Amino acid sequence: MTDTTNPTRALASQTLFRGLDVVDAVAAGSQTVQDIANRTGLPFSTTHRLASALVQARYLHFEPRRGYRLGPRLLELGFAAYRDSDITRSARAGMEELAEQTRDTIHLAQLDGDEIIYLDKIGGQRPISVNSRIGGRKPVCSTGVGKALILDETEDKWKARYEYDAKRGNVQLPLDRWLAGMRVYAQGGYAFDLEEDAPSICCVAVPIRDASGQTVAAISVTGTTDYTDEAQLRALIPVVRRVAQSISEKIGGRLGTAPKSA
Incomplete structure (x- = not known):
């Protein structure tokens, strides 16, 4: 909380937040x-x-x-944060296993407010690449990892997330179809992206849970429709689930489906 009784400290806090806004603008x-x-x-x-x-x-x-672009100090801090992330270290071996097995792009992501952020990525070995980057942000409701990250939330929360993304033009499906899909995904413990976030891109994602049973990240296999269809995505569900299980165990958790809160 800003100390409004100390004008010097309040001014310093305001300058700090304004400086961060400038960095965010350049990043955008x-x-x-x-x-x-x-x-x-x-x-x-x-x-x-x-x-x-x-x-x-x-x-x-x-x-x-x-003009302006992000500077080397941010790169240094970003790599330091990457190295210090327990979930990133714990997930890397599983990601490499999936990459070798599928030859597709592997993502590790977390929720960050109303968006997802990619914590790690292993690029695919296909001729057509997936355009994403570590530290990149994406909508929740149109991405496989985004949907996997919110499987335990209530329908009211789902609707609020849908409305947020819909106002920004980030969802293609009508609400009733999107909710119907979420119910199926929540029951099965996985989620698909069937060209909802970008044309020709599809993926299957599974949540990763900590010792309390809460979802802390999601892992996905992402490919293109040139090489992957929905049937192949379904065949990958147990493969991705097994890797998510192994990562969950490394951080003291288990995969299971957590009960929804009231």
């Missing part, structure tokens, strides 16, 4: 001071001052003709 694709100011709502002069300070601290990088 803003390259000029005006672009960043428009995205953040900050005054031009404030934006320029913050961006210059972030360049000096190596959180941003600036090139005269290319």
